[in-house]
Amino acid sequence: MKDDLFFNLDHGYAEGLCRGFKSGILKASDYHNLVQCETLEDLRLHLQSTDYGNFLANEASPLTVNVIDDRLREKLVQEFQHLRNVSYQPLSTFLDYITYAYMIDNIVLLITGTLHQRAIGDLLPRCHPLGSFEQLGAITVADTPAQLYTAVLVDTPLAPYFIDCISEHDLDELNVEIIRSTLYKAYLEDFYNFCKTLGGITAEVMCEILAFEADRRAFMITINSFDTGLTQDERAKLYPTCGHLNPDGLQELRRTDSYDGVRDVAARYPQYKVLFEGSGTNTGDKTIEDKFFEYEVKLNMNAFLRQFHFGIFYAYLKLKEQENRNIIWIAECIAQKHRTRIDNYIPIF
Amino acid sequence: MSTSYLSKGAVSAGVGLLLYVGLTYMLTNYGFRFDVGWFLLSISPYQWALIGIALAVSLSVLGAALGIFATGVSILGGGVKAPRIRTKNLISIIMCEAVAIYGLIMGIVISGSISSYSTTKIEDLALKYRAGYKLFGAGLSVGLCNLFCGICVGLVGSGAALADAQNSSLFVRILIIEIFASAIGLFGLIVSILQSNGSNMSD
Numbered sequence: 001m002k003d004d005l006f007f008n009l010d011h012g013y014a015e016g017l018c019r020g021f022k023s024g025i026l027k028a029s030d031y032h033n034l035v036q037c038e039t040l041e042d043l044r045l046h047l048q049s050t051d052y053g054n055f056l057a058n059e060a061s062p063l064t065v066n067v068i069d070d071r072l073r074e075k076l077v078q079e080f081q082h083l084r085n086v087s088y089q090p091l092s093t094f095l096d097y098i099t100y101a102y103m104i105d106n107i108v109l110l111i112t113g114t115l116h117q118r119a120i121g122d123l124l125p126r127c128h129p130l131g132s133f134e135q136l137g138a139i140t141v142a143d144t145p146a147q148l149y150t151a152v153l154v155d156t157p158l159a160p161y162f163i164d165c166i167s168e169h170d171l172d173e174l175n176v177e178i179i180r181s182t183l184y185k186a187y188l189e190d191f192y193n194f195c196k197t198l199g200g201i202t203a204e205v206m207c208e209i210l211a212f213e214a215d216r217r218a219f220m221i222t223i224n225s226f227d228t229g230l231t232q233d234e235r236a237k238l239y240p241t242c243g244h245l246n247p248d249g250l251q252e253l254r255r256t257d258s259y260d261g262v263r264d265v266a267a268r269y270p271q272y273k274v275l276f277e278g279s280g281t282n283t284g285d286k287t288i289e290d291k292f293f294e295y296e297v298k299l300n301m302n303a304f305l306r307q308f309h310f311g312i313f314y315a316y317l318k319l320k321e322q323e324n325r326n327i328i329w330i331a332e333c334i335a336q337k338h339r340t341r342i343d344n345y346i347p348i349f
Numbered sequence: 350m351s352t353s354y355l356s357k358g359a360v361s362a363g364v365g366l367l368l369y370v371g372l373t374y375m376l377t378n379y380g381f382r383f384d385v386g387w388f389l390l391s392i393s394p395y396q397w398a399l400i401g402i403a404l405a406v407s408l409s410v411l412g413a414a415l416g417i418f419a420t421g422v423s424i425l426g427g428g429v430k431a432p433r434i435r436t437k438n439l440i441s442i443i444m445c446e447a448v449a450i451y452g453l454i455m456g457i458v459i460s461g462s463i464s465s466y467s468t469t470k471i472e473d474l475a476l477k478y479r480a481g482y483k484l485f486g487a488g489l490s491v492g493l494c495n496l497f498c499g500i501c502v503g504l505v506g507s508g509a510a511l512a513d514a515q516n517s518s519l520f521v522r523i524l525i526i527e528i529f530a531s532a533i534g535l536f537g538l539i540v541s542i543l544q545s546n547g548s549n550m551s552d
Contacts, residue, residue, distance in 0.1 A: 004504055008419040016426015016511060023430060023515050307508055 003200040007308040010088040015312065017086070021079055022304060022316050024051025025323055027349045034330050035342055040068070043331055065331045072324040077129045080317060090198060094310045096157065097191050098317060102131025103158055104187060107139060108180040111148075114140045115176070133157075145179060161186035181221060181238040188214055192242035198310070205303045205311030207242075212299060214243030215272065216292050222253050222262055223288070232257075244269060271295075286344075293346050297322055301348070319348055394481025394550065398463050401488025402456050405541070408492030409452020409499070412534075416445035416503025423507035427514035434513045437520060441506030444531045448499040451538045455491040458542065459484050464551040473552070480548040487545035494537020501530040 008015075026034075030050050037043045040063040044056045055071050056063070084095045106127040113123040120140050127136065135152045142148035149162050161183045188210060195206035218239040225235050236254040239245075245253065245265075252265045266272040275291040286294075300315035326345035333342040374380050420441045428435045462484060466477055509523035 005415065005419075005500065008422045008507060012419065012422030012507065013426040016423050016514070017429050018426075019511050020427055020430025020514060307511065 003202075004308050011091050011310075014083055014087050014091060015307070018083060018312050018316050019304070021083075022312070022319070025319055025348055026050055026326075028347055031326070031330075031345065031347065034327070037330075037334055040065070040331060040335060043068075043327075043334060047327075065328060065335050068331050069324070069328050072327060073129070076317070076320050076324065079320075080130060083313060091310055091313070093194070094198070094202075095313060097194060098314055099130050100157060100161075100187050100191075101184070102128040103133060103156070104131070104161075104180060104183045106131040106136060107153075107158075107183075108176055110136070110139045111142075111176050111179075145175075158183065158187075161190065178234070178238070181217075184217065185238055185240045188217070188240045189242050201306055201309035202311055205306060205309055206314065209296075209299050209303065209311065209314065211243040212296065214240035215245045215249075215269075216296075218243065218245055218250060218253055219262060219266070219272075219288070219292075222256060223259060226257060226259070244271075290344070290346065293322065297346055297348055322346055323348060390478070394477050395463065397481035398459065398484035398488075398550070401485035402459050403488070404485075404492040405459060405488035406452045406456040406492075409455075409495035410449050412496035412499025413445050413449035413452075414499070415496075416448065416499040416501075416506065417442055419500075419503035420445065420506035420510060423510040427510045431514035433517070434510055434520075438506070438510045438513060440524065441502065441509060441527060444502050444527055445499055445506065447531065448495045448502065448534045451534055452491060452495050455487065455538065455541050455545075459488055459545050462545060462548050462550060464549075466550055466552050468552055477550055480550045483544050483548035487541040487548075490544065491537045491541035494540075495534045498531060498534030498537070501533070502527055505530055 030046075033046045034043060037046060041061075044059075044063060047056065048054060052075065055075055056068065059067055059071070080095075084092065087095055109127060110120075110123050113126075114120075120137060123140075124137060133156050135156060138152050139148065142151055145162075149159075153159055153162055163186075192207060192210045192214070195203050195210065198206075221235060221238050232254050236250065239250045239253065241247070241250070249265055249269065252268075253262065256262050256265060263276045266276045275295055276288065279286050279288040279291045297319065300318050303309075303311040303315035326348075329345050330342060333339055371383075374383055420438070424435060424438045424442075462480065466473075468474060468477075505523065505527050509520060509527065512523060513520040
């Protein structure tokens with residue numbers, strides 16, 4: 001009851017604003033119009049009549065997909081920053097937790113870029129703005145994870161996630177991906193526990209979404225590691241434990257070494273069995289990643305059916321990102337004049 | 350419920366002390382000293398009546414306040430992207446305000462029945478005590494009813510504002526729910542008037 005009664009005291013305005021933003025997410029009729037466009041200029045025209053308005057108005061005439069991508073991301077970041085600015089505790093901590101995922105992505109991007117001898121000036125603009133923090137530019141000076149931690153990350157909010165990654169091995173290609181997965185696992189479990197301590201409706205909604213995210217990571221890590229040199233034990237250390245698969249499913253996944261084995265593990269869990277059944281590796285089928293995206297969209301949409309919780313902020317960000325991916329997919333199909341798979345976006349509403 | 354060890358300890362200590370005191374009185378034949386009747390008679394009827402007024406007004410205002418902030422903030426938030434909802438949804442705020450007005454009315458009605466008396470006859474004193482209890486009951490019933498009515502109207506109003514921002518046909522339907530919610534405040538008012546009727550304290 002304390003959820004309902006006093007939620008609006010601190011967070012009512014942010015909730016109302018977020019629901020307002022959500023009503024601007026493109027509907028099926030908007031996608032129908034976008035798919036009919038012949039050129040990117042048509043796309044710009046159709047986007048003007050939606051909630052996006054004139055966000056592409058100042059761009060030079062030969063529009064490219066990269067420019068559209070940048071502007072879409074900029075708009076999303078603006079909206080999220082505004083929500084963060086008007087929020088109070090504990091909503092502000094919750095929104096900060098959401099940004100840690102982007103910080104992890106930025107760190108890995110910079111390390112990989114440095115390994116390939118790219119200049120820091122080229123890499124920094126490619127970082128996601130939601131994940132920026134002050135010491136971001138200093139990452140390139142580190143050679144080993146231990147240096148990275150003591151020099152840069154110990155003052156950031158990501159410090160507790162790094163405990164498992166500190167080692168004296170050099171930062172190389174494979175190692176960086178393992179660092180990303182380990183950081184993400186620690187972050188996801190921390191976020192899950194934070195939502196659990198918040199309790200109430202937020203815990204119910206967010207723990208469902210985060211459990212699916214954890215299981216999806218476990219499946220994708222397993223599937224993607226079949227042809228690499230990753231051993232089963234190393235793989236098992238990367239599985240997040242806050243999902244439905246923990247502990248039996250994770251043990252089973254550790255032992256599988258084929259796609260069919262993964263499918264058998266998923267068959268034990270009704271919600272994942274359906275997803276794996278609908279997908280396949282033939283060219284006409286949807287891939288399992290698409291099915292995961294669809295399921296994620298469904299969970300995020302269900303978050304909006306309840307009032308007085310923080311899940312709508314997370315769900316709004318994820319749905320907007322999915323919408324951006326859809327628009328870029330359609331724009332790419334238009335730009336390359338390859339319209340056969342233009343309908344393969346994930347519909348949201 | 351997640352109560353800490355400190356609060357659990359404090360509650361059990363209190364209960365234990367009460368048990369100890371009660372058993373001591375009972376077993377040492379001093380049970381007559383625990384006299385509820387004496388306690389009630391030693392509180393003057395003025396005290397009961399005036400606390401009744403305080404409860405009537407303060408609890409009603411608390412309910413209205415909880416309702417108004419719940420709805421008002423949602424109207425503000427939803428009105429940023431959907432400005433058309435701003436004026437229509439003020440109806441929810443008015444319904445919450447009505448709850449506070451009920452409390453005000455009852456406060457005035459109850460205080461109209463209070464006047465000083467100077468009898469010492471037992472039969473007349475009994476009537477004064479009766480009046481005091483009736484006015485306390487009236488104030489308590491209207492206060493509590495309006496508290497929950499205000500909360501209810503406010504939370505439903507918040508949902509109405511946000512739903513209206515998404516789809517304007519929903520507003521009138523949710524308004525019907527609010528009308529039912531505000532009827533329960535009216536019940537409190539009616540019962541309270543019936544209670545405070547005929548409770549005259551003058552000689």
